[in-house]
Each structure stands twice: as structure tokens, then as C-alpha cells.
Amino acid sequence: MIMGIPFARWGARPFIVHPIPYPERSQVNMQECVGEKIASQSPVRHPIQIALEWRQMLSADTTLTMAAIARNMGLSRARVTQIMNLLDLPKPIISFIAGLQKPTHIRIISERKLRAMLELTSKPAQLRAFALLRAELTQTFRTRTNHCHGDPLSAHI
Numbered sequence: 001m002i003m004g005i006p007f008a009r010w011g012a013r014p015f016i017v018h019p020i021p022y023p024e025r026s027q028v029n030m031q032e033c034v035g036e037k038i039a040s041q042s043p044v045r046h047p048i049q050i051a052l053e054w055r056q057m058l059s060a061d062t063t064l065t066m067a068a069i070a071r072n073m074g075l076s077r078a079r080v081t082q083i084m085n086l087l088d089l090p091k092p093i094i095s096f097i098a099g100l101q102k103p104t105h106i107r108i109i110s111e112r113k114l115r116a117m118l119e120l121t122s123k124p125a126q127l128r129a130f131a132l133l134r135a136e137l138t139q140t141f142r143t144r145t146n147h148c149h150g151d152p153l154s155a156h157i
Helices: 024-040 047-060 066-073 077-088 091-098 103-108 111-118 123-145
Strands: 002-004 015-017
Touching: 047 066, 047 077, 047 091, 047 111, 066 077, 077 111, 091 111, 091 123, 111 123
Parallel strands: none
Antiparallel strands: 002 015
């Protein structure tokens, strides 16, 4: 038996609710669905890693377009273009991010910060901005972990 207590401002009184009996098999089905959902979730990937995969797909299949990728992924064409534009960054930045494996490291360098770097017109300026970002994030990571794990970002370039 479950007792429901509505808010007093509604002017209602407490009431008793009888739970709806579910068949035993439905609980098993729900657990299986939840297990499949957890198992089907993809690992954390940076948008640059996704863009590299899409670029490889586009080069492998000449009939494939960014609009088709957008439809298949359930994204807008503008969003696919945003992600693909990240590949205009200098190669060292792309290779650094493509080499990231740990989810915590992938989340540290945000897409928003990288898009801000794209607004810089010269490649050397973009590289300097990325070096500053790495230094700032490395310091932040060290502060958070109290120097326990070392520099997570230094081993990639």
C-alpha cells in the first residue's frame, strides 16, 4: 500500500494508492533493456575524433555527402559542418586530440575553446593559443588531483 500526500494548497487530503501489479517477466524485460542501453552507449570521443572518422568515410565513398552524414547521425547539416571545420586546425593540435584515450583527458579540451582558436587567422597564433590552453588545463588538472597523477596532457605531443 502506498500513501499519497498532495500539497495542502490544492485542498486535497492524503489518499491511499494501490500499486499496479506488474507481471514478473516485465521487470526482467526492463532490466534487459537497461542493460542493452548501457552496453550500447559509445565511448567518449572528442568531436575532432568524430570529424576524422567522417573525413575517412567521405574519402572512402565519393557518393557520401555531409548532408547524408547529418541525416544518418540525426544532426543538422550546420552541426556536421561545425565539427568538420575543427579539422582546419593545425595538424599538431589534431594529432594531439586524436591521440587522447581517457574520457577525462578528452573532456578537458572543449570544442568551444577549439572553435575560438579557429577564429585566429594564422596557424602560429592557433598553436600558441593551444599551448596556452594546454598549460592552463595541465595546471588545473594538477591542482584538482593534488599532484597525484602527473601531467596527463604532456605525453601526447
